[in-house]
Amino acid sequence: MKSFGNSELDFSQLVKYSLDTIFVLQDEVVIYVNQAAFDLLGLKYPDQIIGVSFQSFLPPTFHSAFIERLERVWQGEVTEIMEQKMFKADGETIDVEIMAAPYKLEDHNLAQIRVRDITKRKNTENRLYNLEKLSSIGQMAAGIAHEVRNPLTTVKGFFQLLQKEINHSYFPIIVEELDNAIKTLNNLLQVSKPDFDNESNSSINLCSELDSLIFLFQEKLYNVTVTKDFQNSEREIVGKKNLLLKAFFNLIKNAVEAIEGKGEIIVAHFYKRGRIHIKIQDTGIGIPKEQLRILGTPFFSTKADGTGMGLTQVFTTIHEHGGHIYVESELGKGTVFYIELPCNI
Ligand SMILES: Nc1ncnc2c1ncn2[C@@H]1O[C@H](COP(=O)(O)OP(=O)(O)OP(=O)(O)O)[C@@H](O)[C@H]1O
Ligand SMILES: [Mg+2]
Known part of the structure; x- marks a missing residue:
């Protein structure tokens, strides 16, 4: 077997196909990225990134910290790992860990930036x-x-x-x-204790149940357009029907209550890789950032007549069914609740 020395190894191939995302910067401008960087940021063409300032992929709140780190790299330092956010090509934000190190090439002081999607x-x-x-x-x-x-x-x-x-x-x-x-x-x-009544499991067609739930709000909905985007509507899940219906009722009720005057609610349903995905989106008042983390805490309510137990019921029920729930919200624009539930039938 032939043994290879360092000089014969083609390191560029290692970098090109590395799972870690690697950027090379000259000043603040990107002059090289590997395939993983293309995948991470959802880029299609080199000119979307080559010759572009690395900062344009970072939210403004991270700019000064990034410049400070880059300064240290130019002094020959390897920076510690930092958690921050990056923009993808489609504008979506992702959480990443970034580390920067010097990269000397002939007389040039370059920087190598390694990014990991977290x-x-x-x-x-x-x-x-x-x-x-x-x-x-x-x-x-x-x-x-x-x-x-x-x-x-x-x-x-x-x-x-x-x-x-x-x-x-x-x-x-x-x-x-x-x-x-x-x-x-x-x-x-x-x-x-969602299973307080010890309800037994049954198969549930969520699309038809969501349809009936939306119907319940009809009286309140004359100023609100409800758009249903139901795909794979034949799919069923197994679970505790009353609990799940109560959870979706609570989410739709919150969406309706969040809209002052005219607005829109979108309820979407689709199946992907063994899970049912449901989205409940409203164009309501939105939720302030500092309140997002306390959603689901019993008795947390901003409404004069709210009990603050709606979302507690929602979170516990979805988790009890092996599902996940995420929320995204922007003040003045609206809120989206994403729910996924296992669907093995
Ligand atoms: N879609 C939404 N848009 C804006 N704010 C929301 C939305 N969903 C929930 N919230 C906020 O979260 C809080 C808690 O919601 P939760 O459903 O637990 O209680 P509530 O709606 O206040 O009371 P109840 O459900 O008993 O009527 C609300 O008071 C509201 O501030
Ligand atoms: Mg509520």
């Missing part, structure tokens, strides 16, 4: 964060609800017995308020 890892982290948040706050709330509901039910029972002996004009108000409190606690128990 979007999947970030999504998993966010999902875990949501799950943790739900399970800690949700479980605590459910525990308290349980402890408080029992004595309240007893108080109500004795009070009804008392009503048979004496009467007072305040009594109906007391019973009504007790009922309200017990109802709230029951609701909370139901959303934090």
Whole structure:
């Protein structure tokens, strides 16, 4: 077998086909990228990137940090790995890790930039964060609800017995308020322990169920156009029908409530690689960035008459069914909830 020395190895091939994304910069301008970079950014033609400033692929908030790092590279330093975001050719934003190092070529000081796509890892982290948040706050709330509901039910029972002996004009108000409190606690128990009623699994055709749900909102919808984009509508999933319908009801209700005046709601359904994807999009008021992370926390509501348990029910139900849920929102533009559920039939 012939053995190869360093001088005979063609390193350019290693770089060309490396799984790591590699950019070479002269000043701030890209002069070389490998195939992985094309794939990562969804580029079709070299002139979309060669001769272009690397910064144009970074959101403005990362520009100054990037320049500072590049300065250090020109001084011969290898930078630490930094998490940031990059734009793809179609404008989509991805989460990446970037590392920069000097690349000396003859007399020229160039920089090599290595980029790794961490979007999947970030999504998993966010999902875990949501799950943790739900399970800690949700479980605590459910525990308290349980402890408080029992004595309240007893108080109500004795009070009804008392009503048979004496009467007072305040009594109906007391019973009504007790009922309200017990109802709230029951609701909370139901959303934090979705399988509270031990519903059994059945096969569900989500398209026809979504159709019926949208119909329920018809009265409220005269200012709102609902567009249904249902593909693979013959597909069915297996799950707890009442829970799932309640979850989609809550999502559509939120979408309707987010629209002030005229607007549009798009409900999309399609099947891809063993999973059903559902999108519920509205052109409503949107959700501020700082609130996105606390969505799903029990009792979080910005509405005067909201319970803040709608999304808690949605998140727990989707996770209980082995699904995932993501949200994207822009203030003043609207919100999109993406849901995927396993579909093995
Ligand atoms: N599509 C949406 N557009 C804008 N904001 C939303 C949307 N969905 C949820 N939110 C925000 O998230 C909060 C929590 O929603 P959630 O459904 O849990 O409770 P709620 O709608 O306030 O009350 P309830 O569901 O009991 O009526 C809302 O108060 C609202 O601020
Ligand atoms: Mg709601």
